[in-house]
Amino acid sequence: MDPFSNLMAYVKDTRSLEYLAEILEWDQAAKMPHSAIEQRADSLGALTSVIHDRHKSSLIGEMLAKIDTAKLSLEEKAQIREIKRSFERANKIPSKLERTIEETTARANIAWEQALKANDFQKFKPELEKVIQLKREQGVILSSGGNPYDGLLEDYEVGMTSENLDVFFGDLKPRLNKLRDQILAKEEFQAPSGKKYSKEKQIKLAKELAGLFGYDFDRGRIDTVTHPFCVGAGNDVRLTTRVDEQDPFNCLYSTIHEAGHGSYEQNIDQKFCLTPIGKGSSFGVHESQSRICENQLGRSREFAGWLYQRMKDVFGEIGLSSSDEFYCWINQVKKGYIRTEADEVQYNLHIILRYELEKLLITGSLDVDDLEDAWNQKFLEYFGYPVESPKDGVLQDVHWSLGLFGYFPTYALGNVYAGCLYETMNKQIDDLGSSLAKGNTTSATKWLRENIHQFGALREPRETIEWAAGATISSTYLLDYLENKFTEIYSL
Template sequence: MTAFESLLAFQRQTEALSSIAERLGWDQETVMPRGATEQRAEEMAAIEGVLHERRTDPRISEWLDRAEARDEKEQRILELIGREHRRAARVPARLATELARQTSLSQGIWAEARANDAPDDFMPVLNDVLMLKREEAAALADGGDLYDALLEDYEPGATQAEIAALFDAMRPRLVALREDVLGADHQPQALSGHFAQETQLRLARTCATAFGYDWSRGRMDLAVHPFSSGRWQDSRITTRVVETDPFNCLYSTIHEVGHSSYELGIDDDYAFTPLGRGVSMGVHESQSRIYENQIGRGRALTSWLYQRMNDAFGGLSIADADAFYGTVNKVTPGFIRTEADEVQYNLHIMLRFDLERQLISGRLDTEDLVEAWNARFLNDFGVAVDRPANGVLQDVHWAVGLFGYFPTYALGNVYAGCLNAAMRGDLPDLDASLTKGAADPAVEWLRENVQRHGGLYAPRQLIELAIGGEVSEEPLLNYLETKFGEIYRL
């Protein structure tokens, strides 16, 4: 075999093992017995040890030196393997395996602490994770910025300085819109009633099907914190149920379908290569957020959903589809990021972005995190956090070491704003299909312009190719001001 063929064969096995590790994570968050936490931590550490050994194998450097790319695709494969190899080589095997073990343990402790509103039970183990992440960041940064080194895992090429500047540009218009909306004379009605779990889950499956989810290559389960997992021929989604709030379940499902559809939509030829994954979490979030918001919370799709919910639950407290559109998009001061409306969602991300930068830099310690969170939340949202599960314990990300992940949610919203504007320009009759519960035209547009490419292009390059222009926060902010200005009659 040529050097390129040898490298690709080796990488294929690494990708397969990585997929197995991901499946272990899915199992832990869905169906694993609660008493198996310590065993799973050892299993995760063992497989991470094998993966780290493969990613740092000295033969990779030799193959990369001798490999010759015949086209753009092969050149990108070499680039991505080289990047992963160099990053892995900077992290000691001991640290990689200990991180896998500790974050697996931490996840279970976080879930218990969240259920019991007991941050003191979680903060010591979070501190252990934080110390390991600081060590990893120092190894990866090689003298550079620690947070940027971690951010590179989720949004290659982005820096915290760029993201901070983006957030500074977005915040004034978001805050002004929120003040106008909350102070408006017209306020949409809230949904009330009891909504049985099994009925919610049946309707969630209906929504997933409407968005083209491939049930032959996926499944839906319950999790404390909804997520998607897998790639190629097996990409699964999870959701959660609150029997007084069906939107929690339905829109979590649609959101995760966006993630999963991205993975399932990648060109089959890219399977078991670095091209066979979503290129960044920002791009990933662009898919989940545009499915959930610009499509899922739009007037056309909600008119279809109104009738489905009316039928499923034997009537609703909302009079008609037009009022229901306002209800779905009602802006309410709330604690939970995943339940936040479009106006306030990015403000939740900005809070987490600033706090985790302070944690990584050492300017904030875990023993002071609860107080820092509560003070910042009160300042940003004007509401005092009522209990830890609605505050610092609500997200799983820090428990599993995902420092640097949070800003990609807001970046994904910016990408989604750009994609929505371009898609609407190409599909002027899209709403006619969405009113019938057929999201196919939008799904196909996104698959053709974004999803099928996998990791072929750098994140920002991919979005700019899809929209035929430069990425900007303007389309998102304009969309929000227009949409909520109409709903609230501003």
């Protein structure tokens, strides 16, 4: 074999092991008997360690040295780019630090669970301090002396810096704050009556919706779990969802969201399957695909009109007297402390709050001693009402206990990206609204497939979005969309 093929064979095996590890994580959440938890954790640890060793293996360095990159195609260059990145990253971090982070976050995660249960941040604090200390150390190494937070960010959104984020989020904050204030000053929508929605029917309709948004069941499946997610690669990409008998929208919109992730992975060009670029371009780009399906398309007035009728077919009367009322209800904006339950308007404020705090923690400008106060103060400032309880505030998210600093911003970035893409999609598809009104999402999913999905990680995240949108990334598109939509819904 030529040197390039040799290297590709090696990294394909590594990606294959990663794919298997993901399926095992799916199994753990969806199917595994509960008494297997410890044995599975140890076993997945063994597999993860094999994968890690492969990423840092000196074999990769030797093979890379033999390749004349000048002669490679664009796609091959992209493969090399990804291989080099993971190789260099893996070799930057000393094994000892990596292992300490793993052990510390395992303990911190348990402490967080106990603190959440006890509704007491003090129980989490000492462990969180250790995690932050280690992640700062890691950030310093990864950023090669630059901003340590940027070093961590790089793991989730290559090429993104806190400087860029400050611009995007700086644009979002004042206009979202204003919009939120205007909405919350209006009357709340009336909740539909306390009808029960059969779990079986919800799942059946959820599967129909996943299919509508481009998810292929020949190469995937849906199961129920506590916290929905999407895993897998290529021809084996699995969605999970949750079902609440009182609230069918939870299941339906979770599923559309995960179907957005799932169809992204499924529609990547088959020739990239189980190669370094055969996956979504970044966490942010991935989130843009789930959010555009869930919100810009799935919560549009047109699609809501169709879904209202479909839900009545499936469940009978649902306590909402018109498709207008239905549209308003699924887009309601109301007070709330919990990020994962937030609406389109307030969601990004939740993220910005976390971003600002974690940046301060990692750069050392905020002590964990002051974190709870800082959270509560910011929350009051951005949302207009005080946090009553740590479980609704600083303790609500699992991320920091797991050491996932730099992850939160990708949720809001996904929304910003989705704003850019929707602007362009809307211009390029003449009949988008009238199609959606008939429950026909083909033109939209085709656009996403052709402009985003098929390329996988061929391009870096920013280039991926800008190539598809034909414009520079900016928060303006998302803000314009939100202001138009909610001004109309709430007659502002």
